Amino acid sequence: MSTFLELGLKEPITKALTDLGYEKPTVIQEKAIPQIISSTEDLKAFAQTGTGKTAAFSLPILELLDASNSNVQAIILSPTRELAVQIGNNIKDFCKYLKDVRVTTVYGGSSMEDQIRSLKRGSQIVVGTPGRTVDLINRRALKLGNIQWLVLDEADEMLNMGFKDELDKVLEATPETKQTLLFSATFPREVESIAKNYMTNPVEITSGQKNKGADSVSHEYYSVTERTRYPALKRIADLNPNIYAIIFCRTRRETQEVADNLIKDGYNADSLHGDLSQAQRDSVMGKFRKKTIQILVATDVAARGLDVSELTHVINHKLPDQIENYTHRSGRTGRAGNKGISIVLVNGKEKGKLRPIEKIIQKKFIQTKVPSGKEICQNQLMNLIDKVQAIEVNETQINEFLPSIYEKLKDLDREKLIQKFVSLEFNTMLAYYENAKDLNDLSSRNNSRARSVNENMTRFFINIGRKDSLNPAKLIGLINDQNIGDKIEIGAIDILDTFSFFELDKNFEDKALEAFSSNQPDFDGRSVNIEVTKKERTGGGRRGGSKKPFGKKDGGFGRRRRSSESSSSRGRRRSDRPDRSERNFGGDRRSSGKFGRKRKEN
Numbered sequence: 137m138s139t140f141l142e143l144g145l146k147e148p149i150t151k152a153l154t155d156l157g158y159e160k161p162t163v164i165q166e167k168a169i170p171q172i173i174s175s176t177e178d179l180k181a182f183a184q185t186g187t188g189k190t191a192a193f194s195l196p197i198l199e200l201l202d203a204s205n206s207n208v209q210a211i212i213l214s215p216t217r218e219l220a221v222q223i224g225n226n227i228k229d230f231c232k233y234l235k236d237v238r239v240t241t242v243y244g245g246s247s248m249e250d251q252i253r254s255l256k257r258g259s260q261i262v263v264g265t266p267g268r269t270v271d272l273i274n275r276r277a278l279k280l281g282n283i284q285w286l287v288l289d290e291a292d293e294m295l296n297m298g299f300k301d302e303l304d305k306v307l308e309a310t311p312e313t314k315q316t317l318l319f320s321a322t323f324p325r326e327v328e329s330i331a332k333n334y335m336t337n338p339v340e341i342t343s344g345q346k347n348k349g350a351d352s353v354s355h356e357y358y359s360v361t362e363r364t365r366y367p368a369l370k371r372i373a374d375l376n377p378n379i380y381a382i383i384f385c386r387t388r389r390e391t392q393e394v395a396d397n398l399i400k401d402g403y404n405a406d407s408l409h410g411d412l413s414q415a416q417r418d419s420v421m422g423k424f425r426k427k428t429i430q431i432l433v434a435t436d437v438a439a440r441g442l443d444v445s446e447l448t449h450v451i452n453h454k455l456p457d458q459i460e461n462y463t464h465r466s467g468r469t470g471r472a473g474n475k476g477i478s479i480v481l482v483n484g485k486e487k488g489k490l491r492p493i494e495k496i497i498q499k500k501f502i503q504t505k506v507p508s509g510k511e512i513c514q515n516q517l518m519n520l521i522d523k524v525q526a527i528e529v530n531e532t533q534i535n536e537f538l539p540s541i542y543e544k545l546k547d548l549d550r551e552k553l554i555q556k557f558v559s560l561e562f563n564t565m566l567a568y569y570e571n572a573k574d575l576n577d578l579s580s581r582n583n584s585r586a587r588s589v590n591e592n593m594t595r596f597f598i599n600i601g602r603k604d605s606l607n608p609a610k611l612i613g614l615i616n617d618q619n620i621g622d623k624i625e626i627g628a629i630d631i632l633d634t635f636s637f638f639e640l641d642k643n644f645e646d647k648a649l650e651a652f653s654s655n656q657p658d659f660d661g662r663s664v665n666i667e668v669t670k671k672e673r674t675g676g677g678r679r680g681g682s683k684k685p686f687g688k689k690d691g692g693f694g695r696r697r698r699s700s701e702s703s704s705s706r707g708r709r710r711s712d713r714p715d716r717s718e719r720n721f722g723g724d725r726r727s728s729g730k731f732g733r734k735r736k737e738n
């Protein structure tokens with residue numbers, strides 16, 4: 137194994153790497169750095185995520201660029217803003233001891249003027265998302281006519297996101313003589329077509345097997361139904377008090393719903409998707425990196441390529457549409473020598489998607505049971521005991537209180553004292569999970585009819601149904617027309633043949649009854665009336681919408697947030713489409729309408 141110096145990097149660069157704790161090159165760095173330094177041939181490099189791709193392409197560029205020339209010499213394109221920012225920051229760290237080297241990162245959703253100003257000051261390296269890069273080329277603020285290097289990072293994803301035209305435009309603005317470096321974690325057909333169209337006889341290097349998942353990640357799947365998907369997710373989080381995870385969803389809407397539910401249920405969670413403003417995205421990412429947020433619920437695009445160290449879990453709330461994306465998702469964990477777990481929640485239909493993924497990652501999914509209440513309580517208790525063992529006692533501060541405490545507890549022996557202290561912490565949790573049902577029993581008797589109940593909602597009966605051509609949209613419209621109140625939340629809707637049920641925020645129960653009775657609406661010729669129903673409970677278990685039972689004592693991640701600080705209070709918009717956040721930012725938004733949002737049942 138060589139050192140960075142032996143790979144041909146100069147001392148100011150290796151010094152910065154030492155500061156960053158990079159002791160020796162990773163496999164991809166060992167292969168790519170000397171290749172790029174010694175040859176102007178194009179390069180196609182396939183590396184698993186988290187293996188040091190960024191340093192692999194940026195260190196040789198830093199080695200070779202001419203710091204005395206302030207023209208743009210390298211353009212690095214990345215599919216998402218977060219990834220562009222991350223790459224830009226990494227490069228700034230790498231060139232800490234290089235004089236006169238400047239890096240500018242350009243991406244949508246952030247001030248174009250600031251970016252133009254930075255470019256005018258002169259930057260040898262520009263990192264950008266395709267859309268903003270083209271904008272700046274069109275405004276003649278970014279000149280790529282003399283570049284030496286074009287780096288396409290996560291090129292397959294740029295194509296997936298529909299950036300083909302932008303890539304073509306950037307290519308047109310660059311000289312024939314440049315060296316193109318394509319780095320990608322996966323190897324679908326689209327990457328090959330980029331290589332064919334944009335590169336000349338590229339040298340190919342590989343770190344590990346193409347598309348293969350990282351060895352440090354184990355893969356588990358949990359069988360769920362649509363009813364148990366969310367409760368199972370909560371149990372997984374409860375089983376792991378120190379969880380630090382990304383939950384991946386397919387669409388912005390699903391992402392926001394899962395995040396809203398988790399926040400409402402007391403989890404330290406937030407969402408990241410393309411309907412958020414750049415400032416919101418930056419703020420969420422900042423908190424997640426600092427571990428102020430413990431669970432990030434994200435779309436593929438928003439979380440693409442993010443390097444967050446020490447993630448314990450990646451959870452696939454739903455599998456991605458393109459199975460190659462599973463490698464990207466699971467590669468978020470098990471980075472930089474850590475172990476990670478990638479979890480998939482699958483219903484009966486989705487199970488068929490596991491086999492093709494196993495072929496790609498060349499690993500088997502381990503079927504894992506949704507934890508029982510007892511297992512969760514045991515884990516939480518042992519976590520507490522571990523913390524008690526590890527806690528440092530600040531004698532100077534507590535000494536003065538101890539005599540009176542000893543006096544009060546003098547009649548309790550050691551066993552009794554431990555029992556009481558454990559009960560104080562855990563009575564609520566034990567009660568919460570007492571009689572919790574087995575979520576692994578997926579029979580319809582247990583899961584399809586049983587209704588989880590949210591105590592914040594009132595369930596109404598309404599005397600119209602499918603035979604009256606009622607559907608959820610029409611029902612929402614009908615409720616909306618009664619002017620019950622602004623921003624009232626609609627919960628679960630069940631349309632049956634001749635009647636239906638819906639849930640409303642319980643604070644609006646009286647107003648809803650009054651509005652329907654005084655307006656006397658009719659629907660398709662039938663006069664409509666509503667009644668409050670008695671709610672069904674899940675078989676012996678807890679209420680679906682109840683709060684997380686562990687109070688603020690769980691985890692080690694600081695305080696949990698109330699929903700008033702949460703994502704749901706920031707006026708978000710949502711979409712059911714897969715997230716294409718960089719591309720569609722500003723467009724493709726669906727207002728949630730007068731009623732705020734329609735909640736999914738837990």
Ligand code: AMP
Nearest residue numbers: 158159160161162186187188189190443
């Ligand atoms: P990347 O694949 O570029 O996103 O890098 C994944 C993670 O590995 C980042 O946190 C890097 O800072 C870290 N890393 C990259 N190269 C090295 C190295 N040679 N030694 C230690 N850590 C590294």
